[in-house]
Amino acid sequence: MTEKVRAMVQSGPRQMELREFERPAIGADDALVRVEACGVCGSDVEQYKGHLWREGSKPSIPGREPLGVIEEIGDRAAARWGAEPGDRVAIEIIIPCHTCDLCLAGRYQACRNRRGGHGVTPIEKEPSLWGGFADYICLHPDSIVHKMRKDIPADVAVMFNPLGAGFRRAVDYGKTGIGDTVLVLGPGQRGIAAAIASKLAGAGTVIVTGLARDAAKLALGKELGADHTINVGEESTVEKVMDLTGGVGAVVVLEPTPIASAPVLDAIESVRHGRGSFSPG
Template identity: 60%
Template sequence: MADTVRAAVQVAPRKIEIREFPRPKIGPDDGLLRVEANGICGSDVEIYKGHLGSASKGDPKPFVPGHEPMGIIEEVGERAAARWGVKPGDRVAVEIIVPCHSCRKCLTGQYQSCPNRTGSHGVTPVDVAPSLWGGFAEYMYLSPNSILHPIDKTLPAEIAAMFNPLGAGVRWALHYGGVRLGDTVLILGSGQRGLAAVIACRAAGAGKIIVTGLAADAHKLALAREFGADHTIVVDGDDAQDTVETVRELTDGEMADTVLELTPMAAGPITDALLAARHGGTVVLAGLKGGREIPLKTDVIINRALTVKGAFGVDNRANREAIGIIESRRYPLEKLHTHSFTLDETALAIETLGGEVPGEAPIHVSVHPNS
């Protein structure tokens, strides 16, 4: 058993170093995860570039990224095993937030708003012991307050690692967006979470699903149709379509019951989202804009009686429902996964998802630290 653990550490924008840390000592209340795979999302790309996180505030703190960790319980304390319902050898997915579990927010089910968080997987600096809080590491520390979800060991690692983007699709579309049987849904953005939202909406019985994307996203839009989208809209290039007018035509003027805005760093889709929603409809905002102020036509919200919700992360319920979708094997999720990388290739993995590697067409990308 090695005394040290290798991990990828982001030390500055666009700079990741492979470092070694002491293997954490596990007591009765905590555990150690052998990381099989960790998916990469758009926020990882923006943090890597310095657009989000501590670096964007001028105070970069080295940390081990990776907030979608999935792997095998390597060690677990006796009390922790009883609390989590796991044993060594079990496969689990780990939530990002590490709440206190004892404040009013936690006790009333609002643990993602916990003011006493004891850390967060994938963003906590390495100067917080025992440093290994992120999934881009051979082993990740499991705090006594970490939240774990069992997941089928027979699934390929890269498929099991999709629990977070699928959880986002479930929560943002169904729990925040309230999509119901027969509803019309507009999904702005065809990345992995947009495609996950298509799956969630189809599973919920949505009547009409419309997805937007760039001309460069043709492969994603094709996959959206395969997963159940009824219509796709290309918003740029020679064949660009006006999103709002196209939705109007496709719905005979009824517009969308629910609109999910999932595009990163773009301002225009916010206005499209408001204008494409029906009177009394719901708009869910989930695409981060790097802290920029985005022009907002509040009169549209008022005059159309819209409900606008901000989508924050993935919670316990959404993770469980997403894992259920994965374990059902009803959808060809292997078509979502396009790239697997080793720990030493972490920077390349992030750049690949960010579209910075010529000739590649990424959708779901994962790092496999022990491959």
């Protein structure tokens, strides 16, 4: 009897159902990962609610931030990823082509020839198990995986995606340095992760903004490293930043807020003249 794999399938806006699939056979270039945990991306929520559901959208298994243990892996895949059965891996959502100009320049997130995406590729594409809300997830030959230590509890390790994004924004893009003032516009999981990364990179002062309804997130931001928080409904971000920086502005401004233009304007007006960096979302 073939082993069955359970997975949640989204077939329309707010339509999710538990389905069973055949456990797929693994080829030389593929791998099968047993899912330990999967983060919930803001886009998972938009996908569930139907904001991303368009004419012609097809059923898929959501879950863009999977963490798991390699159960089976083909010979060539093992050599490519330097991985073997039993290894714990974090899986990136985007499955890029690895050959276009953007991929070769390291900007694979913007690849226009994507092979698909974990949590995005429809189940009609064999072997269907492309999302993390399932017992097992398949790796495409072009998937990007990162090996992770196994001693980190799964519910912490699964934060790899927002924490990685926070590090990329604050350190890779923002170049946060010792003593810098960093302004983070928005207290979502990526904003708070950016505040944590900024502090660990040596920032002197970290400021996080949010709306009145974000009070709990701002309090958490303060607990995790923010020195100051700004409720943008009650205070002017630009005035408060200028006040806190002696009128010169923040050295690094990070803007991880989606679908809003006001933070972009605040970023431009809050960043230090001459030696500032602004990293948009």
